[in-house]
Every structure is written in C-alpha cells, then in structure tokens.
Amino acid sequence: MAKNVTARGSKRRPGVPIELVPVTGLPEICEGNDLARLIVEAARNARIAFHNGDILVIAQKVVSKAEGRLVRLSAIEPSPPASQIAAKGRRDPRLVEIILRESRRIVREHPVLIVETHHGFVCANAGVDHSNVPGEDVVTLLPCDPDGSARRLAAGIRKLTKKRVAVIISDTFGRPWRLGLTNVAIGAVGVPVLQDLRGTPDRHSKLLQATILAVADELAAAAGLVMGKTEGIPVVVIRGYRYHPTDERATNIIRPADEDLFR
C-alpha cells in the first residue's frame, strides 16, 4: 500500500475554520468551452478572488461537457452482450452498450450495474449519467483522464490568475454497505490524496497503526454539501485547509487488485 501514499501529506493549524465557497453563475458548459476561463470569470463575477493554496473542487459533469464526453443514445447500436444484460434488468440496451464500452470488468449486474471503469474506478453505470445534461437523448461519460483534466484546469487557472490552486474533479459514487451517494475524487492535482499517519504519534504519544486518511475524498465530500445536485453549483472553493502540495493522482485512491476485498 505504501507506494500509493504520501507520508504526512497535510497538516492543519488548529483553530482556523475551513470555508466552502460556492462559485455561482457558471453558464451551461458546451464542448470546446475553455472551462478554466469560465470558472475564473464566474468567480470574478461572484467576487471570489482565488488565493494560492485554494482547492477547487469541480464536478465531473462540467469537465465532461467541456471535453465533449457526451454520447447521443440514438447513435448507438447495442451489441448482443449489452442487449442481454439490458433485457435481464429492463434497461435501455443502448445505455448498457455505452456502459460496457466504458468498462473493463462487470462487478455486478443487479440490482444496479456496477463495473470497473477503464480508469479502475468501481462504480454504478461506469459514471454514465443522464442528469443535468440538455436533451433526453444525451448522456455524459467520465473524462478519459480525470487526473489530466485536473492538471490542465489548474494550469489554465494559474495562467489567468497567477495563483497556484489545487484541483479535484469529483463525482458522486455509491458504497456497498451504506446507502446513498457521496461525492468522491476521481481526478486531482496539487492536493494530498491519501494522508499516511502511520507511525505518527497520537495525543498520548502512541504511534498510530492503521490510519491512512482519504483526504481527497473528504475534500470532495465537503464540496458535495455545497454542490447539491439540482442547484447548478459545479465548482466549490475550499479555503483554509492547510496542506503540503503533492503530485499524487486521484487514481492512487483505487484499491489495488491484490488488496481488493471482493475480487
């Protein structure tokens, strides 16, 4: 596990609040839009000035739209395997076909189609989604390389503002043992992803034994409180969280196959 983890990636000064600031007023995003520029403009209009060290959590949906990761269902010819799976679950075979194309393994077919995506994420429907997309016929796919998307967006924002911000690309995933979705990190740059506290002393000077915190997922979840699902707030600034910048990729958070509890 050690290879995936940055030791003591972050440290907070106690007593200082963390703020979760919504970036409102972003327009509907279309393929080819310069998302970094639109975010900077929306922030300016909302009187939010970016600071070095700010963490921007950006919903996958707007990243996918800007990158043209949209598919029209009517353009899809379902394969026989997709049609079979669709028939068993009363699903749209074209949607299942898209999900299979985005996947390298089916984890489970019922009650929801859970797959491992080409990135390695285990999630429902490979992240293929109908919601917050204009038109009944169009679905969004996850970005091809969400860590790369995060890097490009951070670089674009830096060019426009001269500020060094960290970026997390987030999506809402379900969990096997707990109901409901939580916002998690699928792409990241600049921010600790996993914070390894093993070997650091606790309050009583005992060394912590099994504590690796999924910091990027907690940052994404915090932003999820601000984003909601229906309110059109796809960008949240997290301010006041102290950390050491890292080069970790969000894909580091994927549990390696040999440690997967259910493979």
Add this chain to the structure above:
Amino acid sequence: MAKNVTARGSKRRPGVPIELVPVTGLPEICEGNDLARLIVEAARNARIAFHNGDILVIAQKVVSKAEGRLVRLSAIEPSPPASQIAAKGRRDPRLVEIILRESRRIVREHPVLIVETHHGFVCANAGVDHSNVPGEDVVTLLPCDPDGSARRLAAGIRKLTKKRVAVIISDTFGRPWRLGLTNVAIGAVGVPVLQDLRGTPDRHSKLLQATILAVADELAAAAGLVMGKTEGIPVVVIRGYRYHPTDERATNIIRPADEDLFR
C-alpha cells in the same frame, strides 16, 4: 429503500459559504464526564457561540470515553474462536475477543478483520480502537447506541445554551474499493441523513432518477478535514448548511440486508 429516506431533507441557499469551525481546547475526556457541558465550555473559551441550526460533528472517541465504553485488554480472557482467528492473522487474541463481542457477523478475516457490529455497521475491528486513548492496555468501543448519544448531547447542549443544534457522532471507516479512511456518521439527530432527490427536476427540468445523497456522511467527512487524527479536535461546528430538521437516525444509512451488494 424509501422507508429509510426523508424526501428532500435539505435545501441550501446558493451562494452562501459553509464554514467548518474547530472547537479547540476540550480536555481529555473521562468516564462520567458531562460531555455536553465540556463542549459548551470549550466553545465559549474559543469564542464560538452556538446558533440554532448549527451542526456539531463529534468524534466517536470522546463520546465513548464519556460513556465509559473502554476495555482493559489485561482483563479479557479470549475464547477459543477468538484465539483461532488471532493466530491466523497474528493478532492479539484479547483484542479479537473484544471485537467478536461487539459483532454479530464476521464479514471477512483477511487482510483486516471486517465485521458487522451489533448496530449493523460494517467496518474494520468493530470500531474497537487503540488510538488517542491513554495507556497501552486500553481500547475504546463504539457507543452502544450512537443515535441515542447524539440525542442526549443535543438535548444537553440545548439545556445549557437554549440553542437547537443538530449532532452527528462520527468515526473513520474504510471502503472496499477505495483506499484510506473517511469520516462517516454513526449517530445523528436533527439533521437529514439521506436526502432523496428522486423525482426532483435537475437544471434542465429532467427528473433525477437514482439520486439519494448521503448527507450525514458528507457532513461527517467535511468535519473530518478539521479533526485530523492527531490534533485533538474532536468537535467541529458546521455552519451555513441549510436543512430541514428531521428525526432520521444515522442507522438508516446502513444498507438493508436485501440490498447489500455482498451478502
């Protein structure tokens, strides 16, 4: 699933930041301490005045200590099953004995001992933990009834401050497909636990289909950013998150047996 879910449990006013405020200066908590009073006093010393609607996220560890949910390993006689499991994993048989007593089912023995607790939570070691406890020989157990603990703490704080706050009791749990721990809700009062958005319109007036947000877990995760693990900040105030108070219990978030993806 519907029985577990409060429809549209919360609603945020867009554009307003959420603040995560650490309550510093809490003393080491001992069995029998009036935790509500100690939290109110620490907040006063830190110049934090509670407001109606504030959400207090309280780490399980201090609740367990106040409730006397501590066990001395040297007082434990391991049973034969505990000794067998311990021998296979090179674990302390007394610790395994305590974990088994806190569990109603073993989900997995390797690489970590994952169980279903008597509450129904699926987690490593039944939440039994060495860290941030004085003495090498003592471990903490989860509260017997974390929802009840949350209710009592909210009532105690209301009596002392005349303010109606929501309370979440949190602990850090692992996940099968993703590395690292995140802070989750194991007890709650007053706050939405699952927010059901199914049937509400998205930005494009399409009805959301499969969106139930695990709000209490996202609130706990946000607080986890402030708590850290080594810094002695077991209480965080979340301010600015708008919601309708509910009677939901955090145990509602446990996936029912017939929907569990791996039972």
